[in-house]
Amino acid sequence: MASSSSPQGAAIHGSEVMGGIMLMFLAVLIAPLIDIFSKLAASTIASTEVALFRFLLQSLFMLPFVLWRGALAQISWRQTRFHIIRGGIIALSMICFVTTLRVMEVADAIAIFFVEPMILTILSSIFLKETIGWRRYTACGVGFLGALLIIQPSFNEVGFVALLPVVTAFCIAIFALMTRVLAHREDPWAMQFQTGIWGGLICAVILFFGEGSGSPLFDPSIPDFTAAGHLLGVGIAAAISGILSVYAYRAAPASTLAPLQYFEIVSATLFAWLVFGDFPDAIKWLGISIIMGSGLYIIWRERRFVSRPVSDTSESTLSP
Numbered sequence: 001m002a003s004s005s006s007p008q009g010a011a012i013h014g015s016e017v018m019g020g021i022m023l024m025f026l027a028v029l030i031a032p033l034i035d036i037f038s039k040l041a042a043s044t045i046a047s048t049e050v051a052l053f054r055f056l057l058q059s060l061f062m063l064p065f066v067l068w069r070g071a072l073a074q075i076s077w078r079q080t081r082f083h084i085i086r087g088g089i090i091a092l093s094m095i096c097f098v099t100t101l102r103v104m105e106v107a108d109a110i111a112i113f114f115v116e117p118m119i120l121t122i123l124s125s126i127f128l129k130e131t132i133g134w135r136r137y138t139a140c141g142v143g144f145l146g147a148l149l150i151i152q153p154s155f156n157e158v159g160f161v162a163l164l165p166v167v168t169a170f171c172i173a174i175f176a177l178m179t180r181v182l183a184h185r186e187d188p189w190a191m192q193f194q195t196g197i198w199g200g201l202i203c204a205v206i207l208f209f210g211e212g213s214g215s216p217l218f219d220p221s222i223p224d225f226t227a228a229g230h231l232l233g234v235g236i237a238a239a240i241s242g243i244l245s246v247y248a249y250r251a252a253p254a255s256t257l258a259p260l261q262y263f264e265i266v267s268a269t270l271f272a273w274l275v276f277g278d279f280p281d282a283i284k285w286l287g288i289s290i291i292m293g294s295g296l297y298i299i300w301r302e303r304r305f306v307s308r309p310v311s312d313t314s315e316s317t318l319s320p
Contacts (some may be wrong), residue, residue, distance in 0.1 A: 002047045002310075004192065004230065004252070005154070006073045007019070007169075011070055013139050013252045016251045016252070017252040017253075017256060018249070019205075019251050019252075020249070020251030020256070020257060021248075021252055021256065021257065022069055023050070023244045023245075023247050024245065024248035024249075024250035024257045024261075025254070025260055025263070026150075026195065026244050027240075027241045027242075027244035027245045027248060028241075028261055028263045028267060029251050029263070029267050029269075029280075030237055030240055030241045030244070031237070031241040031264050032110065032264055032267050032268035032271050033233065033237040033241075033271065034054070034234055034237045034238050034241065034246065035097075035101055035106050035109070035110065035268065036233075036271050036275055037096075037100050037230045037231070037234040037237060038050050038054070038101055038230075038234050039098075039102070039106060039225045039229035039276075040100040040230040040233075040274065040275075041053075041223070041231050041234060042098050042099075042101055042102045042246070043102070043115070043143050043226050043268055044223070044224070044226075045221055045227055045231075046207070046210070046215070046216060046217055046219050046220055046221065046222050047098040047099040047102065047216065047217045047218075047315055048095050048098075048194065048203050048206050048207050048210065048217055048218050048220075049093050049203075049207060049221070049223075050094075050098045050231065050234065050296075051094035051095050051098055051199070051203050052200055052203035052204055052207065053090060053234060053235060054094060054099055054231075054234045054235060054238055055091075055094075055196045055197070055199040055200035055203060056196070056200045056235070057234065057236070057238070058194035058196050058199065058235055058238040058239050058242065059193055059197055059240065059249025060235070061235060061239030061240075061243075062189070062192060062193055062196065062239060062243070063193070063304055063309045065243065066189050066193045067190065069187070069189055071189040071190040071193065072190065072193075072226065073184070075187075075190045075193075075194060079182060079185065079186065079224065079230065082178060082182060083182075083194045083195065084196055084198050084202075085176055085189075086178050086179070086182075086194075086195055086198065087195055087197070087198025087199040087202050088199075088202050089171050089174055089178075090171070090172075090175055090177045090195055090199045091198075091199045091202040091203050091206075092167075092171050092222020093167075093171035093172050093175070093205075094168075094199070094203075095203070095217065096164040096165075096167045096168045096171070097109065097165065097168040097216055098174070098309075099161065099164055099216075100161055100162075100165050100168070101162040102156055103158045103159075103163065103218070103276050104154055104161065104312070105272060105276070105277075105278040105280070106268050106271070106272040106276070107268045107269040107272050107278065107280055107284075107288075108150050108154055108280065108284060109165045110165075110264060110265055111150055111153075111265050111280075111284070111288045112147050112150050112151060112162075112165035112166060112169070112263065112291075113168055113169050113212060113221060114169075114262065114291050114292070114295060115144060115164045115166065115169050115173075115291065116169035116170075116172050116173050116191035117167075117298055117299070118139070118140035118184075118294065118295070119140075119142045119169055119170055119299065120134055120173040120176055120177070121140055121298055122137075122140060123173050123174065123177055124177065127177060128177065128180070131300075134300075135297075135301055136170040136290075136297075136298050136301050138162070139294045139297045139301070140298070142209075142293075142294045143290065143294030143295060144290070145290065146287045146289070146290025146291040146294060147166070147287065147292075148287070149283055149284065149287030149290065150280075150283075150284050150287040150288065150291075151166075153283065153284070171298045175208045177209065179191070191258065192242065192246075198275065205243060207219075207220040208219055209262040213234065228266040235243070235292070259296055259299055260297045262292045262295060262296065265288055265291075265292065280305070285303065
């Protein structure tokens with residue numbers, strides 16, 4: 001058997017990384033379809049109901065893979081309270097984002113959401129005591145300014161709903177922090193499956209108490225044939241993009257794949273233009289560019305800091 005240091009081993013490793021890149025590219029190409037179908041479904045049914053069907057269908061599509069891997073046997077019930085919290089956080093994030101999609105353009109909402117890596121960077125420095133230097137803090141600030149360029153005209157059009165993608169980003173950042181802690185103890189497939197189950201159960205409870213309220217967020221209704229098709233599209237797109245992402249991260253380092261996630265803004269803009277005829281204006285494109293640039297810079301600084309030898313600490317408190 002060839003060692004990984006041999007030319008043959010290096011070629012195999014290189015092909016695996018390239019395969020991971022292609023899988024992630026497909027994942028971020030498909031991911032905006034979740035939001036396209038969510039926006040279509042949310043025009044006739046409650047936001048929480050859209051989130052519920054997303055969780056349930058995604059978990060249903062994942063179940064064969066979970067059973068095949070034997071991941072159910074690896075579920076740690078000792079961590080159930082943390083999974084319930086994660087389920088509540090992800091449910092809140094999805095409800096907020098679907099509510100945003102009811103009135104905002106898809107590309108705008110996704111672009112604002114991409115301040116999440118900046119929020120995660122700041123929270124990681126606070127709660128996980130990760131070393132974050134002035135360069136990355138500055139990039140976070142610049143990224144938030146880019147988000148304001150998109151939020152400001154959207155706020156004038158739809159009001160405080162334009163801030164909900166920031167709430168979603170904050171929730172996902174907290175979710176990611178908890179995932180980092182729990183990932184060392186549990187199988188990732190089991191974690192993903194539990195997240196969908198608990199997120200769906202929490203949405204179901206909200207809908208139970210919201211029935212008859214008349215709220216476009218919480219009052220459930222029986223979807224017609226068209227809405228059912230849109231909900232099915234949400235679940236299929238979420239399951240496919242999620243599975244592709246899992247296998248992408250198994251084949252290639254996260255630092256290599258992370259920049260590709262910003263392609264989702266481009267693909268979301270394309271799909272939104274084809275389906276709804278929406279296209280960002282010059283100011284919004286400027287904001288999108290700033291967010292993408294800031295996020296990519298943060299990823300680059302993190303890669304450079306992580307790859308630096310441990311003995312090289314000359315800029316460890318300032319540079320990242």
